[in-house]
Amino acid sequence: xxxxxxxxxxxxxxxxxxxxxxxxxxxxxxxxxxxxxxxxxxxxxxxxxxxxxxxxxxxxxxxxxxxxxxxxxxxxxxxxxxxxxxxxxxxxxxxxxxxxxxxxxxxxxxxxxxxxxxxxxxxxxxxxxxxxxxxxxxxxxxxxxxxxxxxxxxxxxxxxxxxxxxxxxxxxxxxxxxxxxxxxxxxxxxxxxxxxxxxxxxxxxxxxxxxxxxxxxxxxxxxxxxxxxxxxxxxxxxxxxxxxxxxxxxxxxxxxxxxxxxxxxxxxxxxxxxxxxxxxxxxxxxxxxxxxxxxxxxxxxxxxxxxxxxxxxxxxxxxxxxxxxxxxxxxxxxxxxxxxxxxxxxxxxxxxxxxxxxxxxxxxxxxxxxxxxxxxxxxxxxxxxxxxxxxxxxxxxxxxxxxxxxxxxxxxxxxxxxxxxxxxxxxxxxxxxxxxxxxxxxxxxxxxxxxxxxxxxxxxxxxxxxxxxxxxxxxxxxxxxxxxxxxxxxxxxxxxxxxxxxxxxxxxxxxxxxxxxxxxxxxxxxxxxxxxxxxxxxxxxxxxxxxxxxxxxxxxxxxxxxxxxxxxxxxxxxxxxxxxxxxxxxxxxxxxxxxxxxxxxxxxx
Numbered sequence: 214x215x216x217x218x219x220x221x222x223x224x225x226x227x228x229x230x231x232x233x234x235x236x237x238x239x240x241x242x243x244x245x246x247x248x249x250x251x252x253x254x255x256x257x258x259x260x261x262x263x264x265x266x267x268x269x270x271x272x273x274x275x276x277x278x279x280x281x282x283x284x285x286x287x288x289x290x291x292x293x294x295x296x297x298x299x300x301x302x303x304x305x306x307x308x309x310x311x312x313x314x315x316x317x318x319x320x321x322x323x324x325x326x327x328x329x330x331x332x333x334x335x336x337x338x339x340x341x342x343x344x345x346x347x348x349x350x351x352x353x354x355x356x357x358x359x360x361x362x363x364x365x366x367x368x369x370x371x372x373x374x375x376x377x378x379x380x381x382x383x384x385x386x387x388x389x390x391x392x393x394x395x396x397x398x399x400x401x402x403x404x405x406x407x408x409x410x411x412x413x414x415x416x417x418x419x420x421x422x423x424x425x426x427x428x429x430x431x432x433x434x435x436x437x438x439x440x441x442x443x444x445x446x447x448x449x450x451x452x453x454x455x456x457x458x459x460x461x462x463x464x465x466x467x468x469x470x471x472x473x474x475x476x477x478x479x480x481x482x483x484x485x486x487x488x489x490x491x492x493x494x495x496x497x498x499x500x501x502x503x504x505x506x507x508x509x510x511x512x513x514x515x516x517x518x519x520x521x522x523x524x525x526x527x528x529x530x531x532x533x534x535x536x537x538x539x540x541x542x543x544x545x546x547x548x549x550x551x552x553x554x555x556x557x558x559x560x561x562x563x564x565x566x567x568x569x570x571x572x573x574x575x576x577x578x579x580x581x582x583x584x585x586x587x588x589x590x591x592x593x594x595x596x597x598x599x600x601x602x603x604x605x606x607x608x609x610x611x612x613x614x615x616x617x618x619x620x621x622x623x624x625x626x627x628x629x630x631x632x633x634x635x636x637x638x639x640x641x642x643x644x645x646x647x648x649x650x651x652x653x654x655x656x657x658x659x660x661x662x663x664x665x666x667x668x669x670x671x672x673x674x675x676x677x678x679x680x681x682x683x684x685x686x687x688x689x690x691x692x693x694x695x696x697x698x699x700x701x702x703x704x705x706x707x708x709x710x711x712x713x714x715x716x717x718x719x720x721x722x723x724x725x726x727x728x729x730x731x732x733x734x735x736x737x738x739x740x741x742x743x744x745x746x747x748x749x750x751x752x753x754x755x756x757x758x759x760x761x762x763x764x765x766x767x768x769x770x771x772x773x774x775x776x777x778x779x780x781x782x783x784x785x786x787x788x789x790x791x792x793x794x795x796x797x798x799x800x801x802x803x804x805x806x807x808x809x810x811x812x813x814x815x816x817x818x
Contacts, residue, residue: 237501239298241370245500246286246296247359249377250303250347253279254336256378258329259636260396260709266518268545272328276335277519282395283343284522286376287502288529296374298366298500301340302358305349309357311484318484319429323662335517338543342513344505346495353491356381360489363390365497380630381421381429384487386414396709411443419446422482423455427627428634431484432477436470438623452482511537516544615664620690622700625669629704631661638704639666639713640731642723645780649722654694655782657701669697674782698727708733715753 239245257278264274286296311318325333340347350358359382363373367389375382378394383406386392392401399405406414423442425433437445449455456475462468471478507530514523516539527534619625632638639660644652653672660666670691704710705724710733714720717736724731741751749755 236496236498237297238498239366239369239371239500243297243366243369243371244294245362245366245371245373245497246299247362247373247375248282248286248299248301249355249359249375249379249382250279250301250336250340251355252377252379253282254329254333255325256396256636257282258326258332259711266545268518271331271545273332273335273517273519275329275332276339276517277522279336280339280343280514280517280519280522282376283339283345284525285395287343296502298371298497299502300346300348300362300495300500302355302362303337303347303349304355305351305353309352309354310488311354315432315480315484317430321430322428335543338513339517342505342510342540344503344509346500348495350491350494353488357488357491358493360385360487361491361493362497362500364489366390369497380409381426381485381487383409384414384417384421384485385489410439412446416446416451418482418486419452421485422452422478425481426485428631429484431481432474433481434470434474434478436466438621438627440623440626441467452478507532508537509540512540513543515539516541518545615666617667618690619667619669620692622692622696624667625692625697625700628659628661628667629700631665632659632704632710635661636709637661637711637713640705640720641714642720643668643781644672644723645782647719649719649726652723653782654723654727657697671697672782673784694727698724698729702729706730706732711735713737715756 254275258275261274261278263272264277265271266273283301286299290296337347348358349355356379359375359377363375363385366373367387371389373390375385375390375392376395377392378397378399378401382392383401386401386403386406388403393399394401403413406417410417410420412420420439420442421431421433423434423437423445424439425431425437445455446452449458456471456478459468459471459475462471507526511523511527511530511532511534514526515534515537523534527537617624619628629638639658641658642649642654643656643658645655646652655672656668656670658666658668670688671694673688673691675686675688705712706729712731712733713735715737717731717734721731721734737753737756738751741748741756
């Protein structure tokens, strides 16, 4: 969008509120940007470090990430790649036609983190402050709206950029539709889709139907991952042909899985296929970009206390931010717990309102007395989040049957995909020695969330063997260390995925011996010591008891003692992933870390 007036540092020219802009028909040469708002909220929250508003401690990292992304799209994009039409698309409700088709669709998704919930309403306020369309429609997911707008734009000869890295949107990529990951400044086209799925965009749905998606609870065919699914679709052409000729499959287990789960595969295809024929409530032409009201935008940014972005916007608009008051509806002291769209918190039926209507404005706190006001203003602050999260953690259950031993790359890649979606990975390297410079890697304990953890055995020995000539060799059913680390390395070295653990230095040194640099780390043991150095024990067992009220099996309980004591690489693979000392402890670490962070902030550290 071009500037409306030349910049004169000596005499800033205040920018007045823009006049309403008439709809501009999208046509050949236009560039439509569609932002996956719901997906970006979670991605910004997990990818960006914690940021608390100084005046009240409110977590606002996702709001800042969202605002920076919008500014980049509107101002920092090259002149030949700026949007002519732009909209932010959100999920209106998690109850869609897919839930009617398959009731368990997305049914197991956990609630949003406590410190993210207040940010949902603020992000919608940010979109309105930028004077951009905030789109959502009852009965459909944001992806369906994006698919429909992209189809309409392509039919008119316009190009479309989908601002998202969501794999579910990759089926939409064509010569006129690209995806753009703003966090990595990376464009996703046909080649990148083939690199991820092994097939071109038009076949992505077929692959997803077979592989399923644990994040959205899409069943797929058990035992078939992305790589195998791609091979099958390349060989047979599509899902229908594959299922029709399933009896020709040579591998017995694969053949039986396809025959027994054919209907699940067909349902899965319907679940992942995006609806590009939505009857839109807001026409494509109404998404035309125009100048926002700079004073309104600066007022919102000042209320959020985003100093740097406030200055950038004010400099661009040639206004003095000192002459603009912070938006009273969003500044410290205003309630951030206004009613939220059901899709942001828990699944609920749509209310029948227009998908184009903006979210309800954030309501101001009603004074009810000094003490009540003080308590209400503490809601959502680190101190209260630490209290509520601690209570929730103590109620967390442990399901040992949910843990698995990973013996194939498909299983490992599926877990890593979930880690990308959540933004967290708990990790611990297991070995037979306590010196990481001399130890051999026996395996890796990984977890994405409580009761979603696994153990990757790499160097476990056959039982009954000894050292030297008496070595019985490696036990079967293990990945090669090089193959596992090749799959893990991009995520472990990514600064966008938080790795959490306990005594992480040991794991970090072990991985470094194999050429892997662990980045973006939190260590529960170090944080425990910093919070309470005088505590008698900072062992994981003690922290689990404190934060969970849960007694875990000690390391000694796993390897034994006395003459019968084993080294860890001698522990049977079947036992390792089911023992509390390996996987359950790892899944416990992430919530411990998050609770400690809140305690850190409330203590002023």
